[in-house]
Amino acid sequence: KANDARVKGRDRRNKECRNENRKVRVRHSATDGRGSKTVKRKQPISMAFLPTTVKEARQRGWDSVDVVLFTGDAYIDHPAFGAAVVGRLLEAEGYRVAIVPQPNWRDDLRDFRKLGAPRLFFGISGGSMDSMVNHYTANLRLRHDDAYTPGGKAGFRPDRAVTVYSQILKRLYPHVPVVIGGIEASLRRLTHYDYWSDALKPSILAESGADLLIYGMGERVVQQVARAMRNGYNAKLLRKIRQGAFLSLIHI
Numbered sequence: 001k002a003n004d005a006r007v008k009g010r011d012r013r014n015k016e017c018r019n020e021n022r023k024v025r026v027r028h029s030a031t032d033g034r035g036s037k038t039v040k041r042k043q044p045i046s047m048a049f050l051p052t053t054v055k056e057a058r059q060r061g062w063d064s065v066d067v068v069l070f071t072g073d074a075y076i077d078h079p080a081f082g083a084a085v086v087g088r089l090l091e092a093e094g095y096r097v098a099i100v101p102q103p104n105w106r107d108d109l110r111d112f113r114k115l116g117a118p119r120l121f122f123g124i125s126g127g128s129m130d131s132m133v134n135h136y137t138a139n140l141r142l143r144h145d146d147a148y149t150p151g152g153k154a155g156f157r158p159d160r161a162v163t164v165y166s167q168i169l170k171r172l173y174p175h176v177p178v179v180i181g182g183i184e185a186s187l188r189r190l191t192h193y194d195y196w197s198d199a200l201k202p203s204i205l206a207e208s209g210a211d212l213l214i215y216g217m218g219e220r221v222v223q224q225v226a227r228a229m230r231n232g233y234n235a236k237l238l239r240k241i242r243q244g245a246f247l248s249l250i251h252i
Helices: 001-030 054-059 083-094 131-135 159-174 204-208 221-226
Strands: 066-070 095-100 121-125 178-180 192-194 199-201 213-214
Touching: 001 221, 054 066, 066 083, 066 178, 066 204, 083 095, 083 121, 121 221, 131 192, 159 178, 178 204
Parallel strands: 066 095, 066 121, 121 178, 178 213
Antiparallel strands: 192 199
16 A cells, blocks of 8 residues: 555656646747747748858849858858858848858959848858968968868968958948958957057958947847848947947047
8 A cells, every 4th residue: 555655646746747847848938938028030040051142042032132241161051150150040030141151352353242232231250260360370370271161271261351351342332331240350349469460450440441340249239230220220229239349430
């Protein structure tokens, strides 16, 4: 009888645990786990790669894109690659996002022209690794490989990639906002000592001509930037966003 009582007690506790777990799963499905309601995605994340050409964009039925991302890395749809993460997060918000990996800056700039001007902004990242560290050793010797390029080949991104890409885009599309981010931009958002030239350099915003810089972990910030730019470049809204940097005239 004692044995039967223990078995019945154990079964009852197991049943109670299962019921409680079921309630927790239901509660978490309707909230974000912290008691607040979740925001439903406007559009589910597609299993297809983000388009990198006009043809791929048209296959999705797009006649234009909202955001075009440029990166110094190859396009690999993996969380280790910042451009892929940002692209997917913007896609989940319902934006049409295209990506241009390792554009050729030496030719007629067709890689920068092929997708045209986006509705919202151009986004630029030098890649998962600072382009100067990617190219040179601490002794200023040229490296002969690139871990973020297919086959490990070097030479598929310029020195100071963020600045080069941004200057090209501002020259081709002067009225389209350019937003820069990633490790290369984040570390140069203020006046800084540049090891490679052994000199003090101004903010990368001044050299690149970009309109806005997102520093640090910018996955959520870039979504806020996209929302602020829905109806055009709104400086007042953008200046309220944390982790954003911009140039401003100071009257003395």
